[in-house]
Amino acid sequence: MNWLTDFFGNPENWTGPGGIPMRLLEHLEYSVLALVLAVLIAIPLGLLIGHTGKGGVIVVISANLARALPTLGMLVLFVLLLGTASILPVIIPLVLLSIPPILVNTFEGIRGVDPELRDAAYGMGLRGGQVLGRVLVPVALPLILLGLRLSAIQVVATTTVAAYVGLGGLGRFVIDGFATKEYASVVGGSVLIVLFALVVQLAFTLVQRVSVSPGVSQRIR
Known part of the structure; x- marks a missing residue:
């Protein structure tokens, strides 16, 4: 049995609220919202801590939490506390999961800049905020x-658990497929999630090529 053909060749999987386009949009909505909120929290905090050198313990705690937080457990907890009337039970765990990689990499990136380069910037008369924005x-x-890319891929993969509590996203194909023993749906949903993650990986690779200065790229090779 060709499960991929059965799944992608079925017109019913492409229409309606449970079709591939709608589930993809739901997955995208959860992922983008969680990543944007994480960025708004983690990048300013990472820049501040990295630039001032104060509060490094927050970064250490954050990195350790990233390894310890059980995403599914948090999801169930927030569903019990908040219900499923909104997407908050999904977004909150995803944000908590997304913050550590962004925070740690932002902090390490700023702290890892050559001190001589920092001193030269101050010697040219630049102030703290200007040194941070123009040099660091x-x-x-x-x-x-890199932190953003790691978080984005992690979020895309983990958003699948939203289906465990009856919410949407591509995980519905996997969870519902297991429940009804429709393994074509399980395989098809898994392929969609993997493809989504690969697209995210490619997008961030392109963003890095466009946004990173060639001089900086040469230094990190």
Whole structure:
């Protein structure tokens, strides 16, 4: 039995609220919203801590939490607390999962800039905020983008668990397929999630090529 043909060749899987386009949009909505919220929290915090050198313990705790937080457990907890009337039970765990890689890489990127380059910027008369924006961030950008890419891929993969509590996304094909023993749906949904993650990977690779200065790219090779 060709499960991929059965899944992608079935017209019913392409229409209606449970079709591939709608599930993809739901998955995209959860992922983008969680990543944007994580960026708004983690990047300013990482820049501040990295530039001032104060609060490094927050980064250490964040990195350890990233390894310890059970995403499915948090999802179930927030569903019990908030219900499923909104997407908050999904977004909150995803944001908590997304923050550590962005925060750690932003901090490490800023702290890893050559001190002589930092001193030279101050010697040219630049102030703290100008040094950060004009010198430190451009040099640290590859690491910052790496943190964003890791978080984005992680979010795309983990958003699948939203289906466990009756919410949408591509995970519905996997969860519902297992429940009804429709393995074509399981395989098709899994392929869609993998393809989504690969597209995200490619998108961030292109963003890095466009946004990172060639001089900085040469230095990190």
